Amino acid sequence: MQYARSVLCSLGFALALSLLCACGAASPPTSSLPAATPASSAAAIRVENAWARPATKMDGGMGESADMQHGSEQEGHASGMSEMAMGSTSAVYMRLVNATASPDAVVRAASEAAAAVELHTVEMENNVARMRPVSQIDIPANGMVELKPGGFHVMLLGIKQDLEPGDTVALTLTLQSGGTLNVDAPVQEQPAQ
Numbered sequence: 356m357q358y359a360r361s362v363l364c365s366l367g368f369a370l371a372l373s374l375l376c377a378c379g380a381a382s383p384p385t386s387s388l389p390a391a392t393p394a395s396s397a398a399a400i401r402v403e404n405a406w407a408r409p410a411t412k413m414d415g416g417m418g419e420s421a422d423m424q425h426g427s428e429q430e431g432h433a434s435g436m437s438e439m440a441m442g443s444t445s446a447v448y449m450r451l452v453n454a455t456a457s458p459d460a461v462v463r464a465a466s467e468a469a470a471a472v473e474l475h476t477v478e479m480e481n482n483v484a485r486m487r488p489v490s491q492i493d494i495p496a497n498g499m500v501e502l503k504p505g506g507f508h509v510m511l512l513g514i515k516q517d518l519e520p521g522d523t524v525a526l527t528l529t530l531q532s533g534g535t536l537n538v539d540a541p542v543q544e545q546p547a548q
Contacts, residue, residue, distance in 0.1 A: 400459060400494060400530065405449035405540040407524040411517050413443045445469070445518050447509040447526055447540045451492075452499040460491040461536075463529040470513030472526070477505050486510065491531065504545060518542045 447466075453459060464472045475486045484505065492507050494500050502508050509526060511518075518524065522542040529535050 399453065399455040400534070400536060401452040401454065402536055402538050403450040403452060404546070405447065405526075405538050406546060407447045407511070407518060407522075407540040407542045408445045409518050409520055409542050409544065410443050410445035410511075410514050412514050443514055445511040445514055445524070445542075446475075446504075447511065447524060447538070448502045448504065449538060449540065450499055450501050451494050451536075453494045453496060456496050457532075458493060458496045460493045460531040461528045462491045462531050464509045464526060465529075466511060466524060466526045468515055468518070468524045468526075469511035470515065473510045473512065474507070475510045476507050520544065 445468075447464075451461070461474060464474060466472050473488045474490070474492055476489050476492075477484045478487050479485075488510075489507070492500060492502070500507065509528075511524070520543050524540045524542060526538040526540060527535055528538060
């Protein structure tokens with residue numbers, strides 16, 4: 356009886372040892388495991404000083420005007436959408452800071468506050484500053500880009516309600532890397548520089 360127990364224990368030990376070795380052989384050594392995937396680049400892009408320009412909703416009207424006052428410059432709307440059809444407009448500004456060694460870019464913007472949202476810049480043409488849609492706004496590696504009056508900005512076309520100081524515009528920015536940034540931009544007059 357003791358001999359049978361001893362044989363069974365030895366067989367059980369041998370079986371357990373075989374299973375343990377088999378499992379260990381199937382697992383790759385820890386040095387061949389892939390490196391941890393980095394956090395999304397959106398987490399490394401920081402939004403600072405976001406704000407939106409006040410505007411009044413105009414149903415079927417021209418909006419504020421064909422040229423929108425931005426500081427001392429005029430930015431004429433040159434998008435494919437008619438200002439008349441879109442109603443009034445506003446713009447959102449901010450600073451985007453990239454804390455990574457990889458460049459990124461904003462490739463799309465969306466907001467429930469407007470019928471359409473576009474990425475824009477301002478270019479001089481015959482001594483007149485004119486707005487132009489752009490396909491993306493680059494954010495340099497270990498750097499930043501400023502969205503400001505007279506430069507890059509997010510254009511809100513056909514606002515759905517009045518945007519008055521104290522309101523907030525919710526905006527989602529899609530990055531070239533695939534991440535998104537949620538921005539809450541308070542509506543205010545141009546802040547002091």
